[in-house]
Amino acid sequence: MSQNLGKASVKPEQPVYILNSGSIVGTKEGQGPLGLLFDMVGNDDMFGCGSWEEAESSLQKSAVQLALEKAKVKADDVKFIFAGDLLGQSIATSFGISTYQIPLLGVYGACSTCGESLTVGVMTIAGGFADRVVCVTSSHFASAEKEFRFPLEYGNQRPLSATWTVTGGGAFVLGNEEALAAYGDRPRAKITGMTVGKIVDYGLKDSMNMGACMAPAAASTLEQHFVDFGSQPEDYDKIITGDLGKVGRKVLIDLMKEKGYDISEQHMDCGIEIFDGQTQDTHAGGSGCGCSAVTLSAYILKQLEERNWKKVLFMPTGALLSKTSFNEGKSVPGIAHGLVIES
Amino acid sequence: MSQNLGKASVKPEQPVYILNSGSIVGTKEGQGPLGLLFDMVGNDDMFGCGSWEEAESSLQKSAVQLALEKAKVKADDVKFIFAGDLLGQSIATSFGISTYQIPLLGVYGACSTCGESLTVGVMTIAGGFADRVVCVTSSHFASAEKEFRFPLEYGNQRPLSATWTVTGGGAFVLGNEEALAAYGDRPRAKITGMTVGKIVDYGLKDSMNMGACMAPAAASTLEQHFVDFGSQPEDYDKIITGDLGKVGRKVLIDLMKEKGYDISEQHMDCGIEIFDGQTQDTHAGGSGCGCSAVTLSAYILKQLEERNWKKVLFMPTGALLSKTSFNEGKSVPGIAHGLVIES
Numbered sequence: 055m056s057q058n059l060g061k062a063s064v065k066p067e068q069p070v071y072i073l074n075s076g077s078i079v080g081t082k083e084g085q086g087p088l089g090l091l092f093d094m095v096g097n098d099d100m101f102g103c104g105s106w107e108e109a110e111s112s113l114q115k116s117a118v119q120l121a122l123e124k125a126k127v128k129a130d131d132v133k134f135i136f137a138g139d140l141l142g143q144s145i146a147t148s149f150g151i152s153t154y155q156i157p158l159l160g161v162y163g164a165c166s167t168c169g170e171s172l173t174v175g176v177m178t179i180a181g182g183f184a185d186r187v188v189c190v191t192s193s194h195f196a197s198a199e200k201e202f203r204f205p206l207e208y209g210n211q212r213p214l215s216a217t218w219t220v221t222g223g224g225a226f227v228l229g230n231e232e233a234l235a236a237y238g239d240r241p242r243a244k245i246t247g248m249t250v251g252k253i254v255d256y257g258l259k260d261s262m263n264m265g266a267c268m269a270p271a272a273a274s275t276l277e278q279h280f281v282d283f284g285s286q287p288e289d290y291d292k293i294i295t296g297d298l299g300k301v302g303r304k305v306l307i308d309l310m311k312e313k314g315y316d317i318s319e320q321h322m323d324c325g326i327e328i329f330d331g332q333t334q335d336t337h338a339g340g341s342g343c344g345c346s347a348v349t350l351s352a353y354i355l356k357q358l359e360e361r362n363w364k365k366v367l368f369m370p371t372g373a374l375l376s377k378t379s380f381n382e383g384k385s386v387p388g389i390a391h392g393l394v395i396e397s
Numbered sequence: 398m399s400q401n402l403g404k405a406s407v408k409p410e411q412p413v414y415i416l417n418s419g420s421i422v423g424t425k426e427g428q429g430p431l432g433l434l435f436d437m438v439g440n441d442d443m444f445g446c447g448s449w450e451e452a453e454s455s456l457q458k459s460a461v462q463l464a465l466e467k468a469k470v471k472a473d474d475v476k477f478i479f480a481g482d483l484l485g486q487s488i489a490t491s492f493g494i495s496t497y498q499i500p501l502l503g504v505y506g507a508c509s510t511c512g513e514s515l516t517v518g519v520m521t522i523a524g525g526f527a528d529r530v531v532c533v534t535s536s537h538f539a540s541a542e543k544e545f546r547f548p549l550e551y552g553n554q555r556p557l558s559a560t561w562t563v564t565g566g567g568a569f570v571l572g573n574e575e576a577l578a579a580y581g582d583r584p585r586a587k588i589t590g591m592t593v594g595k596i597v598d599y600g601l602k603d604s605m606n607m608g609a610c611m612a613p614a615a616a617s618t619l620e621q622h623f624v625d626f627g628s629q630p631e632d633y634d635k636i637i638t639g640d641l642g643k644v645g646r647k648v649l650i651d652l653m654k655e656k657g658y659d660i661s662e663q664h665m666d667c668g669i670e671i672f673d674g675q676t677q678d679t680h681a682g683g684s685g686c687g688c689s690a691v692t693l694s695a696y697i698l699k700q701l702e703e704r705n706w707k708k709v710l711f712m713p714t715g716a717l718l719s720k721t722s723f724n725e726g727k728s729v730p731g732i733a734h735g736l737v738i739e740s
Contacts, residue, residue, distance in 0.1 A: 057525040058476070062500040064526040105725055133401070134593055142485030142544075143719035144505050148596060148730055157405040157593035158732060159513055160505040162487050170502055174517060181524020182400040183407040201485075201721075250477055250500035253491060376486035378544075382448055387491055389501060 057180060060282025062275075063249040064173075066180030071234050071241035072395075073127070073186075073227045076120025077351035078113055079344075080195065080221030082336075086329045091352035092222075093120045099196060099221050107145055110194035113223030113344070114139070114150030118190050125227035126237055129154040132227070133184035136171040138162050139192045140219075140343055141201055142376070146192050150223075156188065164372030165268075165297050166251065167191045168224065168347040169391035173248045175228045176393075185233045192223035193342025202261065202377055215263035217299045217325055217341035218334075224347025242355040247394035249282055251275035253374065255387035261380050264373040265302020265325075265338055271388030272298060272371050273309035279367065279392045280315065287317045291363035294354060295390070296346035296370030297325035299338030324349035324370075346370040350395075358397040365396045400523060403625025405618075406592040407516075409523030414577050414584035415738075416470070416529075416570045419463025420694035421456055422687075423538065423564030425679075429672045434695035435565075436463045442539060442564050450488055453537035456566030456687070457482070457493030461533050468570035469580055472497040475570070476527035479514040481505050482535045483562075483686055484544055485719070489535050493566075499531065507715030508611075508640050509594065510534045511567065511690040512734035516591045518571045519736075529576045535566035536685025545604065545720055558606035560642045560668055560684035561677075567690025585698040590737035592625055594618035596717065598730035604716075604723050608645020608668075608681055611714040614731030615641060616652035618712060622735045623658065630660045634706035637697060638733070639689035639713030640668035642681030667692035667713075689713040693738075701740040708739045 059065045077092045084095030094116060101116075103109040114137065122129060135156040139146035144160055151158065163170040171189035178184050196206055198219035204210045234241055254271035272295050280286065287293060298306055303323050310317050324346045325339030350368060357363045369392040380386070402408045420435045427438030437459060444459075446452040457480065465472060478499040482489035487503055494501065506513040514532035521527050539549055541562035547553045577584055597614035615638050623629065630636060641649055646666050653660050667689045668682030693711060700706045712735040723729070 058527055062476070067525075107721060107725065133405070138505065140486070141719065142721060143483070143507065143717065145717070145719045145722045145727075148717035149722065149727060152596035152598055152730060155595050157595045158506075159517060159593060162481065162503040162505045163501075164486065174502060177524055177526050178520055181520055181526065182410075183520050183524065184401055250502060252498050252500045253495035255495055374486065374488070374491035376484065376488045378450060378485060379488045379492065382450065384488075384492060387495060 062278045063282035065247045066176055068180045068230060069244050070176045070179045071229050071244045073229045073237050073241050074121060074125035075226045075242060075351040076117045076124060077224045077348040078116045079348055083220055083222055083328060086334060088328055088353050092348060106194055106197040110146040110192050110197045111150035113192040114146055114190050117223035117225035118151060118154060118188055121225035121227050127186060127227055129156055132156045132186050132188050134159055134178060135188045136161055136175050137190045138167040138171060140198055163389055164374050165341055165343050166370040166372030166389050166391050167343045169370035169393055172393055173250060173391055176245050176248060179228055179230050186227060186229045188225055188227055190225035191343040191347045193219050193344035194221045195219045198342060212337060213262050214337050215301045217264060217297060217338050218336040219342040220328060220340040220345035222344035222348040224351040243358045243395050243397055245393055246396050247283060249275055249279040249392040251390040253387045253389055255385055257385045259385050261375055261386060263301060265299040266305050267373050267386040268371040268388035269298055269302040269305035269309060272306050272369060272390040275369060275390040275392050277313050287315055287320050290320055290365055290367045292322045292366040293317050293320040294366055294368050295323045297341035298323050298371055299325045301338050361397055368393045368395050405621045406625035408590045409519055411523045411573060412587050413519045413522045414572050414587045416572045416580050416584050417464060417468035418569045418585060418694040419460045419467060420567045420691040421459045422691055426563055426565055426671060429677060431671055431696050435691060449537055449540035453489040453535050453540045454493035456535040457489055457533050460566035460568035461494060461497060461531055464568035464570050470529060470570055472499055475499045475529050475531050477502055477521060478531045479504055479518050480533045481510040481514060483541055506732055507717050508684055508686050509713040509715030509732050509734050510686045512713035512736055515736055516593060516734055519588050519591060522571055522573050529572045531568055531570055533568035534686040534690045536562050536687035538562045538564045541685060555680060556605050557680050558644045560607060560640060560681050561679040562685040563671060563683040563688035565687035565691040567694040586701045586738050586740055588736055589739050590626060592618055592622040592735040594733040596730045596732055598728055600728045602728050604718055604729060606644060607716040608642040609648050610716050610729040611731035612641055612645040612648035612652060615649050615712060615714050615733040618733040618735050620656050630658055630663050633663055633708055633710045635665045635709040636660050636663040637709055637711050638666045640684035641666050641714055642668045644681050704740055711736045711738050
C-alpha cells in the first residue's frame with residue numbers, strides 16, 4: 055500500500071470528503087470580520103449554561119448537531135467521533151457529545167487538535183474502517199483563561215504578544231465515496247494528504263506569547279511537509295496556520311526563510327483573520343482549538359467551494375502547556391499538524 | 398474493504414503485531430504480585446526528577462526506550478507515536494517523549510487511554526499508513542492525587558471503594574508483516590479486532606468510587622463487542638478490564654448478567670491483579686492509564702506468549718472526570734475500549 059508517504063506524512067488512496075461542517079461562535083467572534091459566515095452566533099457567551107465549562111460543552115454539542123444536519127446524517131450512522139478541547143481531561147468533550155452516543159476516540163494536541171482529529175479521521179476512513187466519522191473541537195475564552203492563566207475577575211493586563219482564545223466549536227462530517235453518494239450533494243472539500251508534527255521545544259516559557267512558542271513547530275512540520283510531498287510554497291493557494299497570531303507569523307516566515315522557503319505570499323493565520331486587531335482589543339490575534347476549527351468551517355471551506363482557492367495547506371498549531379507545567383517553570387513546547395485540503 | 402465491522406468495531410485485514418513492549422513501575426508496584434515481571438522498578442517514586450510530573454514524564458521516556466530496545470527499532474524508524482496520560486493537557490506526554498522526535502498524535506480517554514492508543518495505532522498500520530508505531534501511556538500516584546483529589550501532604554482518608562493510581566508507564570511497538578520480518582524474532586502477540594466505546598454516564602458523582610462509575614461503560618462496550626463480533630464470553634480465555642477494582646468488577650458482572658452474559662468465569666481486572674489488597678492498603682485495587690499498560694506488557698502478553706491463554710479481550714476503562722467538573726458537581730462518565738489480542 056502506498057498510503058505511507060515519507061517520514062511523517064500519509065496520502066489517502068481512497069478519497070475522503072468533508073461532506074459538510076458546522077460552526078458556532080461567541081459574541082466577540084460574531085462581531086469580527088468573519089462574523090456573518092458562522093452558522094450560529096451566541097447571544098451571550100454562557101450559551102444558556104450555568105458555567106463556562108458547560109458553555110464550552112454546549113459549543114461541541116451544537117457544532118456536531120449543525121454538521122450532522124447539514125450533512126444529512128444521523129448520529130447513528132456515524133461510526134466514530136474524534137473530539138477534543140483544551141480543558142483538563144478534555145471535559146468539554148466528555149460532557150458535550152455524550153448525548154450522540156457515537157463511539158469516541160478522544161484526541162489532544164492543544165490548539166492543533168482540530169488538525170489532529172481530522173488527520174486520524176481521514177486515516178480511519180481511507181483505511182476502510184468507517185464510512186463516516188465526525189471530528190469536533192472547541193475552545194472558550196473564559197474557560198481557557200480560568201484553565202491556563204487567571205480568573206477573569208482578576209482583570210489582569212495582557213501583553214501585546216498575547217492572543218485571545220476563540221469562543222467557538224467546529225465540527226466536520228468526513229465520508230468516503232459511498233457516504234458522498236448517500237449525501238447526494240457536493241462535498242465541501244476533500245482532504246488529500248497529511249503531515250503529522252512532532253514536539254518542538256525552543257525553550258520559550260512565556261504563556262503570553264504562544265505564537266513564538268508554536269512557530270518553530272509550524273516551521274518543522276511545514277519543512278517536513280514540503281520534503282515528504284516534494285512540494286513548494288507556490289503549490290498551495292494558501293498555507294494556513296491555526297493561531298500563531300502576528301508575532302508567531304513573523305517568526306514562522308523568518309524561520310522558513312532560513313530553511314530556504316519564502317511563504318510570505320501564501321501564509322495566512324486563522325487567528326489573525328478571525329478578529330479585527332485594530333478595534334477588537336485582541337492583541338496578536340485569536341487562538342484555541344476552536345479558532346482553526348470555526349475558521350476552516352466558515353471561511354476556508356467557503357473559499358474552496360467558490361474556487362477562489364483550489365488547494366490549501368491547513369496547519370493548526372498547538373502550545374503544549376498546562377498551568378501545572380507553567381507554574382513549575384517548564385517551557386512551552388509546540389506542535390503542528392498539516393492537512394492538504396482541495397476543492 | 399471489510400475492516401469496518403458492526404456498529405463500533407473494526408477488524409484489521411492486515412495482521413498487526415505487538416513486536417515488543419516495555420514496562421516501568423514504582424516501588425509499590427514492584428512489591429506487588431506482578432513485581433518480578435516488570436522490565437524496570439524504580440528505587441523511589443521520584444525517578445531522579447524534581448517534581449511528580451517530571452517523574453511521570455520519565456516513565457514515558459523509559460517505557461518507550463525499553464520497548465524500542467526490546468523491539469530492536471530505532472526511534473527514527475517509527476512513523477508515529479500515540480501517547481497520553483491523565484494530567485491536564487497531557488503534560489507527562491509533552492515533556493516525556495519529545496526527545497524521540499517521533500511525529501506525535503496525542504490521545505485522551507482517561508484510564509482507557511492505553512486501549513485507545515493501541516486501537517488508533519492498529520488502524521494506522523492496518524490501513525497502510527505506517528510500518529511501525531509506538532503506543533505509550535503512563536500514570537503516577539502522586540501526580541494523579543494532586544491533579545484529581547488532594548495534595549499528598551493533606552493525608553486524606555480513602556474509602557474502601559477508592560483505587561490506588563498505579564505509578565507506571567507501558568509502551569508497545571506495533572508493526573506490520575515487514576516490520577516483523579525486520580525484527581526477526583517472535584512477536585509478543587497480535588491484535589485482531591477492536592471495539593470503540595462510547596461515553597456512558599449513570600450519573601454517579603463519587604470520584605472515590607471510580608469502579609462503579611466505569612463499570613456501566615465497560616458493560617456497554619462488552620455487549621457491543623459480543624454483538625459486533627458474534628462472540629460469547631467463552632470465546633475468550635480472559636476478559637480483562639483495566640481498573641474497575643473490586644467494586645467495579647462486581648457491578649460489571651451483575652450488569653452483564655442482566656444483559657444475558659455470564660462473564661464471572663473469564664473476567665479479570667488489571668487493577669485487582671497488580672496489588673495485593675490484603676497487605677498493600679490499596680483498597681479496591683489499582684487504577685490509572687499506567688495500570689492496564691504495564692499489566693498488559695508484563696503479565697498479559699507473557700501469558701499469551703507462553704500459550705497459557707490463546708485469545709483475550711483487553712478492555713481498559715476510563716473515568717472521564719476532572720477536578721473542575723468534580724468541583725462543579727458534575728457526574729463521572731465512563732468509557733472503555735476493547736481489543737482482541739491473540740497469541
